[in-house]
Amino acid sequence: MFQYTLYSHYATIALYALALLASPLMRKRAAIAISAAFAGFTVQLALLIARWVSAGFLPVTGLFSTLHFLTIFAVGITLYFSIRYKATNLIPATMLVTLLALWKAGQGDMNLAPLTPALDTPLFFLHVSTSFAAYGLFEVGAIVALYRLIGFPASTSGMERRMLDECIYLGYILFSWCMIAGSLWAYLAWGSYWTWRIKGLWSTLLWFYYSGLIHVRNRPKWQNTPLNLLTIAGFGLVLFTFLGLGLLFETSHPLK
Amino acid sequence: MIDRNMKEPTTNPLTKIWDLFVSPSAFVILAILWCLDLGLGSILAYKRDPQFWMKMDSLPFSQWLERMAPAEWPGSLWVYILVALTWLMVASLLFCTVNWFFRRRKKIRGMGEFLVHLGFLLVFTGFVMGSGWGSRVQNISLFPGESTDIEELGLTLTLDELRVERDAAGNELDAVSEITLSELGGTKVDAGEAKLNSPLIYGSTVVYPNRSRPAPRDVIIDIEGKGVVKISAPDKKALEDGRTLEIINFLYPGQRMGKWNGPGVFLTLASVKGQSLFTSYLGFSNELRTAKFGDLKMTLMGVDTADQAIFNVHRDPGVQLVLYGALILTLGTFWALLGYLRRPSLLPAEVIEEDGED
Numbered sequence: 001m002f003q004y005t006l007y008s009h010y011a012t013i014a015l016y017a018l019a020l021l022a023s024p025l026m027r028k029r030a031a032i033a034i035s036a037a038f039a040g041f042t043v044q045l046a047l048l049i050a051r052w053v054s055a056g057f058l059p060v061t062g063l064f065s066t067l068h069f070l071t072i073f074a075v076g077i078t079l080y081f082s083i084r085y086k087a088t089n090l091i092p093a094t095m096l097v098t099l100l101a102l103w104k105a106g107q108g109d110m111n112l113a114p115l116t117p118a119l120d121t122p123l124f125f126l127h128v129s130t131s132f133a134a135y136g137l138f139e140v141g142a143i144v145a146l147y148r149l150i151g152f153p154a155s156t157s158g159m160e161r162r163m164l165d166e167c168i169y170l171g172y173i174l175f176s177w178c179m180i181a182g183s184l185w186a187y188l189a190w191g192s193y194w195t196w197r198i199k200g201l202w203s204t205l206l207w208f209y210y211s212g213l214i215h216v217r218n219r220p221k222w223q224n225t226p227l228n229l230l231t232i233a234g235f236g237l238v239l240f241t242f243l244g245l246g247l248l249f250e251t252s253h254p255l256k
Numbered sequence: 257m258i259d260r261n262m263k264e265p266t267t268n269p270l271t272k273i274w275d276l277f278v279s280p281s282a283f284v285i286l287a288i289l290w291c292l293d294l295g296l297g298s299i300l301a302y303k304r305d306p307q308f309w310m311k312m313d314s315l316p317f318s319q320w321l322e323r324m325a326p327a328e329w330p331g332s333l334w335v336y337i338l339v340a341l342t343w344l345m346v347a348s349l350l351f352c353t354v355n356w357f358f359r360r361r362k363k364i365r366g367m368g369e370f371l372v373h374l375g376f377l378l379v380f381t382g383f384v385m386g387s388g389w390g391s392r393v394q395n396i397s398l399f400p401g402e403s404t405d406i407e408e409l410g411l412t413l414t415l416d417e418l419r420v421e422r423d424a425a426g427n428e429l430d431a432v433s434e435i436t437l438s439e440l441g442g443t444k445v446d447a448g449e450a451k452l453n454s455p456l457i458y459g460s461t462v463v464y465p466n467r468s469r470p471a472p473r474d475v476i477i478d479i480e481g482k483g484v485v486k487i488s489a490p491d492k493k494a495l496e497d498g499r500t501l502e503i504i505n506f507l508y509p510g511q512r513m514g515k516w517n518g519p520g521v522f523l524t525l526a527s528v529k530g531q532s533l534f535t536s537y538l539g540f541s542n543e544l545r546t547a548k549f550g551d552l553k554m555t556l557m558g559v560d561t562a563d564q565a566i567f568n569v570h571r572d573p574g575v576q577l578v579l580y581g582a583l584i585l586t587l588g589t590f591w592a593l594l595g596y597l598r599r600p601s602l603l604p605a606e607v608i609e610e611d612g613e614d
Contacts, residue, residue: 196312197313
């Protein structure tokens, strides 16, 4: 499994790099960029499924697995937007962020770690899958917001506003499920649905931040620049809550 | 399309205050302040003392605020600010929900959002109840067959059986406890298995196993001139002259406490009246194997260990409300999601009223 993981990891990087390199010529070679991104996505998905079958549980602990899991959602959402809203211009930015994430993932342990007994619950699957799906949406939302901020079209059909709204709204709903599943799990594991730990606090912070954002996303006064900046800052909070805390602090969700 | 210029200007100050409270902008500003306070406060608290959180989790929140937060001052300032901002946010949320209910109750499409708000308010109410009237008793150590009275909760906890499941390397995977809960000295109220991710839940009381550990059950001591005695934890060993010996602590292999290294035991010699006379540490290294307890010279001959389960028992009178709130919140998100997916297209931002449907 280690060799397969290693080869798949580098194959994914190569395919996403090809998608990134092909994208400056997007008008002429859009098919190359989309095909390379889709191939990389398929390799990643196959790797996830193989590791899942091999381990017997969803392998999303540690730096390598979690960053791969996050990028699967981010690339998947970008491909969906590319097809549905003709937003192929999102591909280069998503590929750039994904390549950075995969470079960092390569510094983590690629071996499958045995399942920690505390993680042996269906709530773990619910908690992490909704969490990373939400993170993926927040990431793509931040990319769309950045395009809007610099005035570069993300979609040839002019659907930036809709994509941004979908990322924030659906991301918020998924993150709410993540918080509920996590709290229920904490209640069963530690006898309390709420603990004063830095990871839980920052996750709640993220939830409240996006609660605020979701309240203003359709308000006239908060449109354009404020909304774009808030969305980009939101992804900054996601990065710190997920990576910053996991790498720099002793938390209940370690990545070291 | 609504022409916003057609709205009549509000002159009633009460209406103005009400509009301010139910304004989403007010909620957002409070949410941003809340995030700034929590973000900075939590990082500074962690940097100052990584064990800060353990202390907060050892008590229900309002009890921590009352008993321990003053001692942490000014390190606890951010928590006080957080409490104030949370109450303001919840008030804003409550007013928004009431406003929505009276102004837009005929629009079923917004019911999802209403349920989300209602669910959150129930969760918050449950949290306040648990913080104010909850109890936490932690680190209760029991050997199989032992019982302990938990006066604070009016319960007796008995460990009937303990099975420690280990992997091939001997690492603990899970500690499965068969436990019984009774009223103090009385009727059995609940019994069952408690293990990782599956605690024993009796109403608002949760008994969950924290972990298990090998602990000294029998310590064998040679008392010079008086022979060999065996002390079985947690009982006291009565000596011939009426004085007693008791195990008060145990250091595990590799564990350190001050100048002492584990493995070893702390023993206390008490008078006939139960007054502590001497406490000393006996270990397995040559220099720590023998110690004097007044006129008695004792040598550690051996320690027999047995697995001991450690439990935390929490009572949270608001937990049912929290669970119902979470359920309503979840239903609300599903309702909102279905409504969102069925929308043909997004409304342009210009047509959303300031007191709108979020």
